[in-house]
Amino acid sequence: MKVSRPTNQSLPVMYETLSFPLNVYAKLLQLDGKPVDYLHFGLFETADEDVYSAQQRSTDLIFDHLPKAPASILEVGMGLGTLQKILLEKGYRAQGITPDRPQYEIARHKLGDSATIHCTGFETFRTEVRFDTIISQESAQYIDILELLPKVNSLLKPGGRFILLDEVCLHSDEPGNEALHNPRHIKFLACALGMELRYEQDLALRARYSMNYLAQRLTRYREIILRDLEIGEEQLRELETAMARYISRYRDGGYGYTLMVFGKAGKDVPHVGYFSAEGLAGLQELSPPRAKQRLTSLWHWKNREKRLKAIACWQKGRLKSYSEGTLRDILYFGQFQSAMQIGKAFSTEAQSAAADTKLDQIFQQRFIGYGAPCLLAYGCFKPDTADQAHPLYDSAGRLSKLRWRRAKKMPMLRYKIRTLDEDDVVLVDTLWQRMADHSGDMILGVRDWDYLRRRYLEYPGKGYILLKLLRRLNAQAVAVVVLKEEVSCCQLVDFIGAPKNLPAGLQAARRYAASRGLDEVHTLASDMVSALLKAAPATSREAQCWIPAGRDGPTPAEINGKWWLMPGDWSE
DSSP: OOOOSSSOOOOGGGGSSSSSTHHHHHHHHHHHHOOOOOSSSOSSTTTTTTTHHHHHHHHHHTTTTTTOOTTTEEEEEESSSSHHHHHHHHOOEEEEEEHHHHHHHHHHHHOOOOOOESSSGGGGOSSSOOOOEEEEEEEEGGGGGGHHHHEEEEEEHEEEEEEEEEEEOOOOSSEEEEEEEEHHHHHHHHTTTTTTEEEEEEHHHHHHHHHHHHHHHHHHHHHHHHHOOOHHHHHHHHHHHHHHHHHHHHHHEEEEEEEEEEEEOOOOEEEEEEGGGGGHHHHHSSSOOHHHHHHHHHHHHOOOOOGGEEEEEEHHHHHHHHEEEEEEEETTTEEEEEEEEEEEEETTTTTHHHHHHHHHHHHHHBSSSTTTSSEEEEEEEEGTTTSSOOOOOOEEEEEEEEEEEEEOSSOOSSSSEEOOOOOHHHHHHHOOOOOOOOTGGSSSEEEEHHIIIIITTOOOOOOOOEEEEEETOOOOEEEEEEEEEEEEEEEEEEEEOOOOGGHHHHHHHHHHHHHOOOOEEEEEEEHHHHGGGGGGGOOEEEEEEEEEEEEEOOOOOHHHTTOOGGGSOOOO
């Protein structure tokens, strides 16, 4: 559908108030003699086509998928207000949102006081109105997908449609958060919310020339930009680097540009989103009876420093299923990264295994893998799924339960054992550094003083015994071991020190067990830890669990057998 160009022109001077880099984009259009009506990508027919015609073609495409006026429309991320003006002129009952005050002021100047526009983020937008259509044109990439789609779904009328036109990340092979959403994740979550994909169009070959256009004009007008916009040389170089990366990612197929149109199925649809402390009462109803009492204290303990990540599914306002994980700082072959410790998952008895898996998959897509906050996941998966294909994870090694008899009731000849004090900060960090120095060929959770304090000293409920192992001759610290007393045995929970000293740490645990009249010491160890403990033959060795490897991150072949995991690496 061909849409006429807006009839008014906004004041050029207002564009200089835009935040960086939008002010640069607007200035480049102005210097090139083009109308500054849009700041979004254009859809080019040829590489040298007029940029405004290409931008207008993007607007035409949106109108091809709109219902007839006077349908109610919400534009999320309304930019400079040009599309909003066209919608109103054509008789639509349109509203617009932008969180950016300068864009809001420009749009208000263009539309007048009678238009309904909101200067707020979509996440905080509140209204009783339900819309026939919601449009997101290059704004979805700035909104968390678990905030975006559930909110869109709640604001649409039954049978309404969601038009998403945006850049997307088709694949990522680097650690760290990716700026763009993956279309596969968008479609999966939309489906889980009861939304149906009705139309999809790949526009990458036509949209990618937009960034080339901007990069070429920036080279041409570079000195004017530096002078007129009062931005620094370093800031502009960073923009040029970002542009070059985008152009490269479009060229190698990592980035794309897509149009997706979704339809809302009906009224009784599930809601999937982030879980907060306000929902703990509902979570207690799903948890096993014996876990109810400690659930709240453990939840808040995990959530300190915002390390707990939890999502849930509600139906008719009632919690139906829940999935969580805890962020863990790790050394990944000597480099600092983040991992996700896969935690508890609850559901009602009526929930099917397929529904539970769907929520877990949403959790994995949001948090784990290349382009996500956590490079990889770890956990303790029971062996009943080890011999069959797991729907979400492959195996990256084993966890074995090892047992040793207690040692004789006599002092160690080379070492002395003392209780760790809260003043031993430097001692712990020194031992951690010795451990970290050997992490080049392993995946190792950070075990510095801050972690030790958070994980063991501040843990609610069960007490841990923290011991330091010192050389008798010079009192030099060799290791820290963390133990937990049980009915007739002692668990070796954790170890900090050079890996070669792990057998000495085990011996200290066995001596402690003897001093307390306990029969044995046991631990749960990954393959790497088990190999170091072979010097002290265990009385029993049983394969207990397997370690998961997500399918959007490093392959099992890259990480199999490389994890250093002990019981302290995961919590209840």
